[in-house]
Every structure is written in structure tokens, then in C-alpha cells.
Amino acid sequence: MAKLAHDHTAEDCVELVTIFQNLSKKDKDTIATLVTHHHYKSGEYLFSAGDASDSLIIVAHGQAKVFQMSANGKEQMLRILQTGDFDGEAALFSNTDHNSFAQTLMDTDVCQISRSDFQKLMQETPEMAVNMVNALGRRIAQLEQQTTEVTTASVESRLANYLLETSAGLDEEIFTLPLKKKDIATYLGTTPETISRKLTSLAKQGMIEKISNNKFKILDTDRLMMID
Amino acid sequence: MAKLAHDHTAEDCVELVTIFQNLSKKDKDTIATLVTHHHYKSGEYLFSAGDASDSLIIVAHGQAKVFQMSANGKEQMLRILQTGDFDGEAALFSNTDHNSFAQTLMDTDVCQISRSDFQKLMQETPEMAVNMVNALGRRIAQLEQQTTEVTTASVESRLANYLLETSAGLDEEIFTLPLKKKDIATYLGTTPETISRKLTSLAKQGMIEKISNNKFKILDTDRLMMID
DNA sequence: CGGAATCTTGAGGCCCGTCAATAACGGTGG
DNA sequence: CCACCGTTATTGACGGGCCTCAAGATTCCG
Numbered sequence A, B: 001m002a003k004l005a006h007d008h009t010a011e012d013c014v015e016l017v018t019i020f021q022n023l024s025k026k027d028k029d030t031i032a033t034l035v036t037h038h039h040y041k042s043g044e045y046l047f048s049a050g051d052a053s054d055s056l057i058i059v060a061h062g063q064a065k066v067f068q069m070s071a072n073g074k075e076q077m078l079r080i081l082q083t084g085d086f087d088g089e090a091a092l093f094s095n096t097d098h099n100s101f102a103q104t105l106m107d108t109d110v111c112q113i114s115r116s117d118f119q120k121l122m123q124e125t126p127e128m129a130v131n132m133v134n135a136l137g138r139r140i141a142q143l144e145q146q147t148t149e150v151t152t153a154s155v156e157s158r159l160a161n162y163l164l165e166t167s168a169g170l171d172e173e174i175f176t177l178p179l180k181k182k183d184i185a186t187y188l189g190t191t192p193e194t195i196s197r198k199l200t201s202l203a204k205q206g207m208i209e210k211i212s213n214n215k216f217k218i219l220d221t222d223r224l225m226m227i228d
Numbered sequence C: 001c002g003g004a005a006t007c008t009t010g011a012g013g014c015c016c017g018t019c020a021a022t023a024a025c026g027g028t029g030g
Numbered sequence D: 001c002c003a004c005c006g007t008t009a010t011t012g013a014c015g016g017g018c019c020t021c022a023a024g025a026t027t028c029c030g
Helices: A010-016 A025-034 A115-124 A126-152 A155-167 A181-188 A192-204 A221-226 B010-016 B025-034 B115-124 B126-152 B155-167 B181-188 B192-204 B221-226
Strands: A036-040 A045-047 A055-061 A063-069 A075-082 A101-104 A108-114 A174-176 A208-212 A215-218 B036-040 B045-047 B055-061 B063-069 B075-082 B101-104 B108-114 B174-176 B208-212 B215-218
Touching (some): A010 A055, A025 A108, A108 A115, A126 B075, A126 B115, A126 B126, A155 A181, A155 A192, A192 A208, B010 B025, B010 B055, B025 B108, B025 B115, B075 B181, B108 B115, B115 B126, B155 B192, B181 B192
Antiparallel strands (some): A036 A108, A055 A108, A063 A075, A063 A101, A174 A215, A208 A215, B055 B108
């Protein structure tokens, strides 16, 4: 394997992650000693459903998708882990298995803390526990939003929202969809075919412009927001 | 207002709620002094979207539904708060408004702790913060499950699961649906008409027996689990 | 007992999922 | 640089599940 372009150390993880950010230097140093890190190539799994779930996983650099598999074999995307995000499930309950999958979307560096170390850490560092509570609260709000949208809004509306969210923050006029259509589809609770159709439909209606198959330009934010 | 059948005191709240349960007597007493309680009649709102969100709300006795309202006016049920459950959102972020509604389904007693008191409590009582993290983690797992089911499984399958979950725990053969069809519908992301149709369909297929419009008997657990 | 809310049942239609075939893309090696 | 092949995306035809609208039946509760 090629040498990493950047070296990602335990300190990097601690600096990157929001739940550690406002802690004292001393606390951060302690945490750094508890962390192990690993490199994954694009497409590898961080964990699969059924795996023993025994550590908190932090994305130090890269991107991974977390999804569940339903009884009939359909994927449902739960979230995209970006640099600095973590997957909590693992560190919270004792003796439960993962019920979801995490697969990297690019080469990705990951840090881990074992459940027991993490639980000890929360006992000893209340600020960290409070940070954790806040992070989980945000996650809950986001999931509630996702559930509501998926059941109450049309695919066209969900897709429009997704485009607006994805393009927000980038002040580029033209932006690139960061995911394959299949992944966008499972994120929005639909199929790649429908995504494809709705994108051309939005383009025909003049709300977006299609530059290439995954590059787009927002033409009419207001109308996109009003769909459905 | 009539005198309450049972007196629900601050101590009751503290005893009832899982996040307080394994704390020391001393800690519990402290918490009890921070709690205020209120009685609500059936159908009243504990809070509405847009209200300032400034306290943790605990259901000491009764039942309430928490739901969001989508842009096009549809309700999406997020969860049912039972005795001992709490709504977290409020106590976690600073200066955000509620984005959901909570409405009682029967006469209900509620306890509250202000956000500032609760945040202080977490700082001073790490065990409580850890309890909170665990409770939120469970809630996340449940929401992820709900999102996945709602997008990947048919209404019939979701309803079958709901019936199994609702009847589980009660060893009664015949059980009563605790919610109106409209509420079941918004919980499962569908409409009352569809719920009605699917229930008669399940009965025709011999998997359940319809005793009255809201009393049912499970006849074939295995087939109910296999739907879809 | 009476009126309001809830539930049931039917008819009709549309959104979107499925299946399938073609096209475009992207990386690899010659 | 181009030819090649697997992956991904597009487009069409079709069907079905579920939503909508509406009317009638039933239940609930004062």
C-alpha cells in the first residue's frame, strides 16, 4: 500500500471530533492514549450487522455510509459519516451487536475507543458526557426529520431538499453530487431510476441545470423549496 | 379541577424514570427539589412547534404522542411517551425552539426540570450523564429502525409488526389497540383508511381475529412476522 | 337519546417500483 | 491515446400499492 499522503495520528482524532473539542489539554492527552487507529480502503466495511459492537468509531479522515438491510434485502441509508463524525451505537449499550453496516466511500482513516475506556472516560470527564448528550440529541433531531420527510413528502420534494442541502455551504454555482445515484436513492428511500427521472424532470421545469450526470446547478431555489 | 386519584409527587418522578434509577438516595433527593409537576387533561398539549424549548419533560403517569407537522400539513408520529419516558430534545440544546408537538392521549401527570438545572446535574452527577447517553442511544436505535421500516416494508408488514409489538408483553389473548386508527396511521406513515383495509385483510387471511373495531386476537404469529 | 367523531367500504387514479434494454462513464492495460 | 469491460446511469413500458375523495355505518359520550 502507498504511504499515506497525510499521517493521521491519535492526536488528530481527538482534535477533530466535536465531542472532545472543548476539553482541557490534559484530558485530550489522556484520550489520545486510549485511541487506536486504522486505515481502510474505499469500499471496505468498518463493521457489519451481527458484529460484536464494542467500540466507538470516529472518522478521522474520509467518508463512510451507515445503512441497514431490511428483511427483504433493501438497503436504507441512515447517515453519511464525514470527517469528525462518529458512530455511537457501539459504545453505548453493553453486549449488543451492530444492527447496521458501515462501508467506506473513499480511503478513510478511523479511530476507535473501546467501550469500557469510553464509559470510564464519561464517568471521569463530565464535560465529555455532556458533549456526548448534545451530539446524540442533534442526531435524534436529524433522524426525526428524516423519518418525517420520508413518509410525508414526495420523492421530488425530498430530492429537491437534498440538492439544496448538498449545494448549501459551497458557494460554487455548479456542484457535484458526492454520492452515487444508488446511494442517494437509499438515502431518500427510493430507487436510482426514480432519482434519475426526477432530476431530468426538475431540469425540464427549469429549477436546476444538468451539467453532467453528477454535476448540477441550482437555478430556482425558491421553487425547489416549495415543491409538494 | 377534581382531586387526582393518585398523588404524583416529585419523588414519584424521580423513582419512575430510568435515567435516575440507579442513583444514590442523596442524588435522588437533590433532583426531587429541582422538579416541578403539572397535570394535563386528555388532549392538551405539553408543547407545540415554535414554543421555546427550555426544560426536560418526564411523563410521571399517563401517555402522550409526539409528532411533527410537515409542510403540506401531514402529521408524522415520532413516538408515544409512556409512563417513565421523557422528551429529551428540550433539555439538550440552548436557545432552540421545539420543532414537534406533544399532545396527551389521556389525563397525564408530567414533571419538568429546567435546562440549566439539568445541565448542572449532568456536570455534577456523571452517572446520570451516562444514563442519559444510554437512553438517547436506545432512542437513536429505535428511530433508525422506524426509518428503515417505513421506507422498505409494505404497510401490511409494518402493521403486522405493530400488532405484534403492541400485543407482546400482555399475556392476554385479546388485546385492545391503545391508539385511534388515525394515530396508528401517522405512526406507520399511512392513512386511517389503509389501516382499516389492512386489518380486515389480515383477518380474512386468518392471521388475526377481529373482536370489535379496536380489539383483536393474534392467531398466527409466524405468518405475521413473515409478511413482506 | 342525539350529535360528533371515528371507522368502514367503494371507486378511481397516480406515484413510483420493477423489469429490461440501451447508453454513458471510468478505470485499466496495451 | 485508444480499445475494452465492468459499473453506473438513463429511458421506456407496465403494473400495483396506496392515497384521495366520498358516502354510509358505527361508536363514543354527554
